[in-house]
Amino acid sequence: MPKAALHNLGCKVNAYETEAMQQQLVERGYEIVPFDEKADVYIINTCSVTNIADRKSRQMLHRAKKLNPKAVVVAAGCYVQVASEELKKDASVDLIIGNNRKAELADILDERLAHLKEEDEKVYVLDIAHAREYERLHLEQLGGHTRAFIKVQDGCNQFCSYCIIPYARGRVRSRSREDVAAEVKGLVAKGYKEVVLTGIHLSSYGIEHMEENPVSHGNWNHRELLALIREVHAIEGLERIRLGSLEPRIITEEFAGALAALPKFCPHFHLSLQSGCDETLQRMNRHYTTEDYEKRCRILRRAFEHPAITTDVIVGFPGETKEEFEITKKYLERIRFYEMHVFKYSRREGTKAAVMKDQVPEPVKAQRSDALLSLEQAMSRQYREHFKNARVKVLFEEITVIGEKEYLTGYTPQYVRAALPAENKEDCARLAGTICEVQTDGFVTDEVLRVHL
Template sequence: MADIYIVNTCTVTNMADRKSRQMLHRARKRNPDAVVVAVGCYVQADKEKLLKDGGIDLLIGNNKKRDLVNILEEYLAGREEKTEQNTAVIDIGKTREYENMQLRRTGEHTRAYIKIQDGCNQFCSYCIIPHVRGRVRSRRKEEILSEVKALAENGYQEVVLTGIHLSSYGVDFSQEEKQAQGMEEESGLLSIIKSIHEVQGIERIRVGSLEPGIVTEEWAKQLVQLPKFCPHFHLSLQSGCDATLKRMNRRYTTSEYYEKVELLRRIFQNPAITTDVIVGFPGETEEEFSITQAFLEKIRFYEMHVFKYSPRKGTPAAGMEQQIPEEKKADRSDRLLEMGRQFSKEYRSLWIGNQVEVLFEEEKMIEGKAYQVGYTRQYVRVAKRTDISLANVMDRVRVTDFLTEDIVV
């Protein structure tokens, strides 16, 4: 039982709203005298509703998380009723400020996730994020580098750069700001990767989800020269059918997407290409779904995250006609998941017989034997049979076979 419960809420689907409410009410039930604080996207999306909810004491929206301790202290000093005045929710669409928060140590992982960007200007028709996270805001290079250096000093060898729309990193900087940060000549993301590459102790730089638009020949040719850069590209696809992509308001066509994948495969040796796909988007006919299947067959991703479309109120797609029944979405999802398993196996098989570099993370017992398990630069999971902990050790091993469906040994 805690005295203070802080729930970082999500609002990405109607279901996420419900889960956020459940979590807040569960906290209240555990300790009726606790201070229950709702933070984040759901607060940002539905402040009015939460203000009326007697089970929640404080509301803190996005770009205000940094003030959490001060807000809590003030509240505890007075312990007043929550009101519109002590609610920390700003007009997120208007702010241009990146909310800087520093990370020095993470939970159990050997890999540190570093947020470098917030907000999105894309407005895909199914997505609420631009409304609750606001416009693109990028973190300044010196702040990122200071965090990366602190993490490296604490022994982290791998960093993963994340953001809501990472490909837009830097687009909000003025010409002067770009110049001051030495990024006027190239994409902001490339510039920050190059700067992190110089940080002693960091051996791997991985990037989160990217839009295909960022991939150009010049961009890829510069990245391939950076040995610390991990050739693992998560390019959000969402659909392999142009008509569906158009209804989703995605800003590329399947042929453009395909070209980018081909380019990466030409410049990098066996890069890992992974993606997200949404099935059952409003109006997705059987024919459109088959077009997506055929496109996925053509690309053969290393990993596909398959999502059943879930309407989010307040987005154009939630009001579209021809919503797809749940059974149909489930069936399409099962078909893609099966396909994804095959592709994944194919990609992992490519590494059998090869020497790979692994950053080991944890020990895992498999069929009664201890293995040290980690990932290659391409995010292939590899196990080595030994009882000695190799956590955070980088080593080279020869892959001989599959140990389980998703681990090679």
């Protein structure tokens, strides 16, 4: 039985695809071992979102070959898609499998291991810009036990000036509702209670099948995504639905109202912002204004009681002045997010932003990042305070050590972490994997609510 080890770099979509590739190998009789162990095959699902991600991808490929020089080392994914010519020359890499070819991994490996000849084909990369079919990857089991990330969409048509992903992932391609529902039903039958629908640009789900322009009167067309959510919502035994990152323009009164009418839907929204300054957003080629974004947040707060709104912010984008940064900071203070993911701008070769003038020095980026991280901590704690001394519903997952004590931990619908003292192990075992209404009575840490039955 050949041994295989897999390593994932990058986003939730990559993580889903890595699990799907692992499932392929298990079905073919491979034994899956930890990446640090000696294996016959190493698969690295690479990332290319920044130059740093490229470097980490190369490092992991070289590390795999050092672990076992005789092993077949497979480079898969986004870095492959944008750097296949470079990887062809890399002696550490034996197989190069691009996006939209990952479903063929097991077949490609079987053929490779059967021959083991130098003249065997090495590169399996298609022109992703012309890919129109969604790659059929399917999962029956995941590493977790309560929450499953479900990839429903691939590709992006937005072309933000800092982003390489449209070149690595291609144009928008969507998975059929029937296929998504079948996968969710299978996972629910295995005990999963919650699914997170995710994609490279989730708000674009289904737009390639629409005859009309997907953007109507400045709003993103939500018809196809809403139909998918409703179909998944109808699945018996599923108790929660979350969404991955959303395009702000998809949030309309109609869309928010429709979601609020679905009892299983969790009021947890990740609306990517990137900057609170309109001039910076224009250079980023983001297709909304700060006023428009704020309007969408107001819609969500009218439709849901205390929804969790999270976001991404890039500091130090080319040309960002001190004044522009201060505008962003004041804007963030006004919006009051639950969580912010703060990124220092990282130059990515092949993008428009990489050659823009007025690149911001790294020390300045670090200062601005620190300032926003401090703001994030304060806003996040303030958001969690709302749930102090309240009744909340928690999907309990596992026993975790926090400080020196054991707790059964899980998450509220708003994705606030909660912890129940694990004093009775039998009760904890009974509650794990279930949703239970509990009372909050304070905090275990700044980030974790303390609850009791």
